[in-house]
Amino acid sequence: MKILGACPLDCPDGCSWVVDVQDGKAVGLRGNKEHPVTRGALCVKVNRYLEQVHSPERITHPLRRVGPKGEGRFERITWDEALDEIATRLTGIIAEHGGEAIWPFHGNGSLGYVQGLEGFSGRRFFNALGSSLHEPTICSIAGNTGLNYTLGTAGGMDPEDLAQSKLILLWGTNPLTTGHHIWKFIQDSGAYTVAIDPVRSRTAERCDEHLAPLPGTDAALALGLMHVIVSLGAEDGDFLAEHTEGWPEFRSRVEEYTPERTAEITGLPVERIVALGERIARTRPTAIRVSQGIQRHAGGGMALRTLACLPGVTGDWAIPGGGLHYSTSGHFELDVEGLSRHDLLPHPVRTLSMTRMGEALLDPAGPPVKALFVIAANPVGSNPDQRRVIEGLAREDLFTVVLEHFQTDTADYADIVLPATMQPEHLDVIAAYGNLYLVWNEPAVAPPGECLPTTETFRRLAHRMGLTEPALFESDEELANQVLKNYDIDRLRAEGFLKIEPKPVPQGKLQFVSARAVEDGHDPLAGYTPPADPGDGLVLISAASHYFLNSTFGANPELRRRAGEPRVTIHPDDAAARGISDGDAVTVGNARGSFDAIATVSDAVRPGVAATEKGRWAKHTGGATVNATIAERDSDYGGGAVFHDNRVVITPRTHAADDQAPSASSTLRA
Structure with a gap:
């Protein structure tokens, strides 16, 4: 029997896969040949996914800590014991400290809109308790914000249109490692490819040209390239006049970034900057593929904001195969609010930043965090300032529950570990952020041992705590129907995947000068913000x-x-x-x-x-x-x-x- 599913992992490709099932066991996993992006191929990591599913090290029953935090010593308990202990502890914490003392810390271990993705479904339970909100700042928020200032969306171009490009700038991205399916469209194009990356990555090795700027100077390089284009008179005057706002002011900023100044900032030779600027000036369409790496520094949001201006200067936003691709998430019309149900909050609550975990656990600005739920995350392995994260997790007065598949570094600090299902064992929906496809994940096999879907865990916990709000007990099918209410769910479930229609980019006029940025306290003009680490070395x-x-x-x-x-x-x-x-x-x-x-x-x-x-x-x-x-x-x-x-x-x-x-x-x- 063959069951269609979807890779849930934090990768832009959102692959459609096929699970081969024999006698109730998943015995094979392969990419779906019918999916236009997956094209039958998975990555070197996901090719071993069933080893994860069948691993003897997998957690398959609830556990209670019996040793000091961090040692990773646990005993097996029943689900009733686990739910009773969690309900009792949460009830006491709410009574003494209020619901905001609870932090549901959601990660991207699963991008499923039903079972994972910052816990949109589990969020209903925590909202009913009045817990703190969780801001998922660890991944792409700076870039999304910057692109919204310039384009009114972070959606960007359809990456399948890269097949029509003549010049492709792979800027701060290594797709042969982090999302290799886009490489097929790049190869189909026959375009001249330029890798812009401080490291000569696998992808850079395969490109026609590689430029290695100093980390965090990407916006300065973009401004320098635009300077070359403008000095040649190669800007698209019609596009600038009809589809942009603030060009005269931004042009003045561009003129400040001469090739010589740009070279001084980026560490690149002047002649390389000029040569690439000239190539962009004479090549239509030009596309930029950029991913999350370059926005993970002090000027990261500004970097994406400024990179999105470059196709505005050349007019590439109006040409198929031109523009910029960062994330396609902005194109999907998913009812995330209906899934999360923030209306269930009894009163306004604080928001805790995902990347400030050590600070929140050790030096809280507001009420202390007394209960921590870690869901689809491993912050000891993924968060900044590992020492302080560990110090916070080691607090004896912090009640920590971890939903997991394996005994991770973070699970070692839990008081209770709950066994979660994996992708072939539950229903889920994936919306790729590297293409325009929704993918349906049908349960293929029964969970091992006592593993439960995350949704079922919170349904049981809501019941154990005496909550009666009907939304807390909706089935997985009802949750999927909610988030997909703008799409044909029957067709999606039957066919396994569905391509959505992209929204226009930019939405309205491209903003070289952004009123929204000013409202948020930022420079009205796109530009360059240098790195900020004051350290040596x-x-x-x-x-x-x-x-x-x-x-x-x-x-x-x-x-x-x-x-x-x-x-x-x-x-x-x-x-x-x-x-x-x-x-x-x-x-x-x-x-x-x-x-x-x-x-x-x-x-x-x-x-x-x-x-x-x-x-x-x-x-x-x-x-x-x-x-x-x-x-x-x-x-x-x-x-x-x-x-x-x-x-x-x-x-x-x-x-x-x-x-x-x-x-x-x-x-x-x-």
Whole structure:
């Protein structure tokens, strides 16, 4: 039997897959050949997804902590015992501290609109309790905000239109690792491809040209390229006159970014800037593919705001195959509010930032957080300032419930761990953020052991707490009908996927000068905001791994073997200055923390930059990962994370030094 489903993981591609079922067990998983983006292929990670489903390490029954927080020692309990304990603790916390003392911390371990995606369905339960709201600031909020200032939407171009492009700028993105299906449309185009990335990634290796600007200087480069275009008289006067606002003011700003000034800011040769600007000036259509990496720094929102101006200057927004693609989420008309039901809140409540977890748990500005629900997330592995996150989770007065598949670093700090279903075991709906397809996920097999869908967990908990609001007990089918009320759900369920109609981009006129930005306290003009990390040393990029997806698959033995030990790539000039050779053991750190790695000396990174990968679990790497070095600071727009606005010192790690200095793991526990 073959069951159509959808990959739930935090990847733009939103793949449609086929589950082969024999005797009630999932025995095969493959990409759906009928889906125009998936085209029958999954990625190196998801090809091993059934190993996750059938893993002997999977949590399949409720657990209660029996040792100190962080040790990961638990005993098996029944669902009744777990629900009773949770209901009793929550009732007491609400009575003493109010509902805002509860923080439902939702992550992107599942992008399903029914079972995951910041817990839109579980949000109903927490709203009924009056709990704090959760702001998912860790991923793409800065870029979304910046694009909205310029375009009125973050939706962007249909990535399938890349097949019509003549020039494609792959700006701060590595799709061959982080969403490879778009590469097929790039290949179909035959376009000249330029990778703009401080690191020579897998994708950059395959492009016609690679430019490596200093991290966080992308907006300055965009302004410099527009300067070249305008100096050639190649701007599209008709588009600027009819479809934009604020061009005279923005042109004055563009004229400030001469190739020489741009070179000084970005670290690129003047001639490379001029050559690319000239290529863009004479090539229509030109498309820009940009992903979340470049907006994870102090000027991240401004970077996307300014990049979206470039196709406005050239008129590419009006040409099929031209424009910018960041996220297609803005095109979907999903009833998220109807799913979340914020009207169930008994009164206004505070909002807690996802990327400020250490601060909220240790130094709260308002009521203390006394109960934490972690759902589809592993903040010890994914959040900034790992040491403070661990310190907060270790609080004995913090009651923590984790819904999980595996005993993650975060689950080790839980009081109660609840077993959650995986994608072939529940109903769900996926809306891709890298294309325009809705994908239906039909349950294919029964859950193992006592695993429950997240929706069912909250239905049972609502009943146990004596709540009577009917919306808290709606079935998964009813929840799916709610979020998809603007689409043909019967057709979607029957066919497995459905392409939606994109909205116009820009919506209205493109805003070089944004009144909304002014209202929010920002520069009225698109421009450049420099990086802000005041530390010494090298700028550290911590990009996505080819073998892990965030921290998902961090426990998979084969993918861990392929990924190997944690490594940090350093330019030969920087390595020589520090007495580091290829293959040396090194410590990478700053005032916040450190982690251990093996040095790769290579010109794959430019001087002044080091590169490593995210996704490993701290318990597998000596107690710390790259996130031990990341600051809990906000980007310019929306309170986004600053993972790539991070300076570190890299030093050789010798046995003598290890005897005299605290290790990364002991530093975390101090």
